[in-house]
Amino acid sequence: MRSPIPDYLAEALRSVEADQSGATADYIPELADADPDLLAAGLCTVDGHVYSAGDAGVEFSIQSISKPFVCALALADRGFDAVLEKVGVEPSGDAFNEISLEPGSGRPLNPMINAGAITTHTLAGPEEATPEARVERIIDGLSAFAGRRLQVDESVYHSELSHAYRNRALANMLRAHDIIGEDPLVAVAGYTRQCSLLVNVDDLAVMAATLANRGINPVTGAPVVSAKVVRQTLSVMATCGMYDGAGDWMTRVGVPAKSGVAGGLIGALPGQAGIATFSPRLDRHGNSVRGVELFERFTADMGMHLM
Ligand code: DON
Numbered sequence: 001m002r003s004p005i006p007d008y009l010a011e012a013l014r015s016v017e018a019d020q021s022g023a024t025a026d027y028i029p030e031l032a033d034a035d036p037d038l039l040a041a042g043l044c045t046v047d048g049h050v051y052s053a054g055d056a057g058v059e060f061s062i063q064s065i066s067k068p069f070v071c072a073l074a075l076a077d078r079g080f081d082a083v084l085e086k087v088g089v090e091p092s093g094d095a096f097n098e099i100s101l102e103p104g105s106g107r108p109l110n111p112m113i114n115a116g117a118i119t120t121h122t123l124a125g126p127e128e129a130t131p132e133a134r135v136e137r138i139i140d141g142l143s144a145f146a147g148r149r150l151q152v153d154e155s156v157y158h159s160e161l162s163h164a165y166r167n168r169a170l171a172n173m174l175r176a177h178d179i180i181g182e183d184p185l186v187a188v189a190g191y192t193r194q195c196s197l198l199v200n201v202d203d204l205a206v207m208a209a210t211l212a213n214r215g216i217n218p219v220t221g222a223p224v225v226s227a228k229v230v231r232q233t234l235s236v237m238a239t240c241g242m243y244d245g246a247g248d249w250m251t252r253v254g255v256p257a258k259s260g261v262a263g264g265l266i267g268a269l270p271g272q273a274g275i276a277t278f279s280p281r282l283d284r285h286g287n288s289v290r291g292v293e294l295f296e297r298f299t300a301d302m303g304m305h306l307m
Contacts, residue, residue, distance in 0.1 A: 022281030060280070062197045072211075078127070263278050
C-alpha cells in the first residue's frame, strides 16, 4: 500500500504556501539572492523510510544546522570533558551571532551560537589534525549522518567569508581567552566551509533521523556517533537550537531542533523520526518563518510534542 505521508507533507506545504512574511538572510550576499518562494519538507523514520514533498531536490547550504552535528563529532573525537571545558550548555537568550561568552572564563555559552560553534569546529578530529584535515573530518562525518557524500558550495563559502567580520571578531575574542588555540581567521574559514555544505530536505531528514535513532543512520545502517553523544547533542538542541526563540519553540513545538540561515530547519523525535523543512524567508531570530509554521502543524497533527 502506498504511504499517505507524501500526500500529507504536500498538503502541509500548501497550507503555508501563501505566507510571504520574513526575509532572506541579508548579511551573506549569496543567500540574499536565493529564491524566497522555495518550499520543501522531508521525513525519515527510524526504520529508514524517506518521504518528501515540494522542492525536495533543491540543494541549499546547511549553515547553522551543521552545528549540532559538528558538536556531536567533537564530543565523539575529544570526549565530553575536553569539549565542556571550552563550550558550555546554557541557553544564551541572545541572537546567534552575539558574543555570549561566560564572564571570566570566556567560554561560549553553548555550541549552537556562532561563538560556540566556531569553538566546536576547532575540536572536531584529533588534536594534531591540520585545519584542512579537520574540515575533511567534518565533511566525512556530516556525510555519514546524511548517508551520501556532501559537497561544499564554493560560491556560498566565498560570499560568506568575504563578509565574515562578526565571526572574525568572535573568533578573536575566543583566541584572546585561549578558548581556541589557533589563528582565528583559520578557524573562521574552516567553520564557514562547514556551513557551506550543500544539502536537500531528504539529507537533513536522514541526518535528523540518525540522531533520533541513537546515532545509527537508519538508511545506511552505519553507526555514526554513540547514544551518549546523541543524548548530549539532542539536549543542547532542545535548550539552545532555536537561539533566543528556543523557549517559545519548546513550548509550542516541543522537539529538539536546529535552524539555518539558508532556510533549513530540522527536528529529531527520539525513537521515531527526523523531519526537515526548507523555506528561505526568516523571522527576526534567523529561523525560517514557514518552517516554524510547518513544525507547529506537524506537532498538532502528529502529536510530536515530547511533553
Ligand atoms: O555563521 C553564520 O553566521 C552562518 N554561517 C550560520 C548562521 C546560521 O545559520 C544561524 N541560524 N539560523
